[in-house]
Amino acid sequence: MHDIRLIRDNPEAFDAGLARRGLEPLSASILAADASLRALQTEMQASLAHRNEASKAIGQAMAKGDKDTAEALKAEVAALKTSLPEQEAAEREQLAALHDTLAALPNLPAADVPEGVDEDGNVEIARWGTPRSFDFAPQEHADFAPALGLDFETAAKMAGARFAFLKGPMARLERALGQFMIDRQTNEAGYTECAAPLLVRDEAAFGTAQLPKFREDLFQTTDGRWLISTSEMSLTNAVREEILPDADLPLRMTALTPCFRSEAGSAGRDTRGYIRQHQFWKVELVSVVRPEDADAELERKTRAAESILEALELPYRRMLLCAGDMGFAARKTYDLEVWLPGQNSYREISSCSNCGDFQARRMNTRFRREGVPAGSHHGSGHHGHGHMTKKGANEFVHTLNGSGLAVGRTLVAVLENYQQADGSVIIPDVLLPYMGGITRLTPTTN
Template sequence: MHDIKLIRDDAAAFDAALARRGMEPQSPALLKLDVQRREALGRQQEAETERNALSKLVGRAKASGDEAEFNRLRGEVDRLKTVLEESSEQAKHFDEALNQHLAALPNLPEADVPMGKDENDNQEIRRWGEPKALGFKAKDHVDLGEGLGQMDFEAAAAMSGARFVALKGGLARLERALAQFMLDLHTGEHGYMEVSPPYMVRDEAMFGTGQLPKFADDLFRTTDGRWLIPTAEVPLTNLARDAIHDDAALPMRMTAYTPCFRAEAGSAGRDTRGMIRMHQFQKVEMVALVKPEDSAAELDRMTGCAEKVLQLLELPYRVMLLCNGDMGFSAQRTYDLEVWLPSQDAYREISSCSNCGEFQARRMNARFRKEGEKKPAFLHTLNGSGVAVGRAMLAVMENHQNEDGSITIPAVLRPYMGGLERLEA
């Protein structure tokens, strides 16, 4: 959500920043609504002041027995009451229209975010690890999983439809092991507090993190009007809503392992094979709430936490700075981690870490008060995958596969697998 006061102060800069999102100037329409709203509020205030003054005169006229003056003043009071009601309705109308317009606008990208239309224009920052030569033709995770007899898309589709999977035996345990390893790493070494949040939320929570109103078609809704979370970012960030937090409590770092539910409305025909793009998947999420001056460094720290997961899993990856055309709605800067998949001979996204500035905090009224200051300020919010568990699993399967179709378990996961070193059919 954007601050109309800042748009008033420098409309040209606001429109220039939105242009980097590929949008036409929005300030003329916003400022027109703002003027109409303030004019209506002004009429409302003037009518209320005048009515209050006349009400006193009405009492005096009645006390003095001047019936003519009393009736005249009563008529003026009634007229002002009508003006007051009309101006109040107008102010409410323009305020709602202004807020709806502001709510539909994405966050402004930072000045050094590269220009571009899509993922092809993202900027590579660094790489870690070298894709190893397998010495044989790489199988994808679907062939590997079905070869193990532990990945069943047909049975899942029969009960739930496309983009679902049933994991069995060793792969089900591997998924659980990955999540437990990530949580232990983030809580034990990276300073995140583990949270077990709700999986269903109200409209206000989805609005706060920017999923609503624009992306309702990408979400699943229950029959009683709640939403299934698309990521734990939603409930974790909303833990800070409608509150003023203590400066000394910052930064607040939280992590959660939850299912995620996405309709994937705009992905028809994309990644239809396997576990790359599912309606339901598991993810370990990281969220940080920090002071504005700390958010840039916190984004680098969060990205490093996600990288550590991939390093310990011995998975080659690269870090990409997203261009303006590929960033999410609420982000002002995003780094994607892309893991190497031998079957595709390509890097694919496995984590996305974003600094949202005060954009989300303003939508959910999440603030903090600096020591010695009376006026609170908005928090900066950050979120990142730490990482997507299903994608981590398929990356482990493909990068640590053997020619006989078995999977070598990375050393860091073996304690979570009861010491098992290999998954075999």
């Protein structure tokens, strides 16, 4: 959500940010709506003041016996009683319209985000690991994993396309991956493990910006709740409508949950295999921080995700997304792309984003800064302007999220990178403590 005051102060910068997102300038129309709303609110205040003054004057006129003046004032008050509800209705309508306009606009890119309109504008920042040299032609997981227990046909019979039924050691391997990730993020990266709802209300989905824009990508229940597309929706909203003590920051939360996505916008993409599913497991990493700590937290969070890939010895690269390829709520995003030998390409396995105060404004989540001398400077919201903060003042927090990691896509990466010529898959060393003695997945004809 955007701060209307910052749009008033620097409409050119706002339009420039929208342009980087591929959008037309909107500051003029937004400020016109804002001016109309403020003029109406001023008019309402004047009407209320006049009504109060007239009501008082009626009593004074009656006390003096001036019936004509009293009757004239009564007529004015009666007219105001009619017009004020109309003004209040108009204010609600204009407020809602302005709110909806601002809510539909994406976050503005940070200054160091590269220009670009799609993934071709993304910039490779770093690369880790050397892809394995095979003495046979490596296969895509969809071609050899069904013999290991990754069953798409059984799932399709009960649920349709983009579902899988995992059996035996394959199911154990996916569970092992999730457990390894959540253990690593809690024991080594300092995240607090949470068990959060998988269903949320409209307000929560709006707070993390899945609503209203991405309604079609969500599954909704018969009672109006939404299945989470990521546990970012639950974890971030844990602090909605709160004023957090300064001493509580940073907050770092993680959860291993199923996620549900309709994939409405991905028709025809990754229709084979386990890359793009309606239901999948993911370890989410959410941080709630002071504004001045957000940039460093993004680096820390991305390293926490990278550490999983390195422990599994999976080659990957870090990409800085361009302005046109970032998610709706992000002001800066790193994607981690893992090497898939079967596809002979790098594929996304994690996105780590700094959302600035964008989600916090939608959730009305602030913190009370303590022990800060009056006049100290701190970086502000997504426009990056400096501002003055007094001790005890309430400010919007900054929120960040990332995958640490997507479990199903990590399973795919393990299968393809650890595949053997005989169709078996060797279990990575770090997962052996979770596998109950299983060291290899072997094909079966059953």
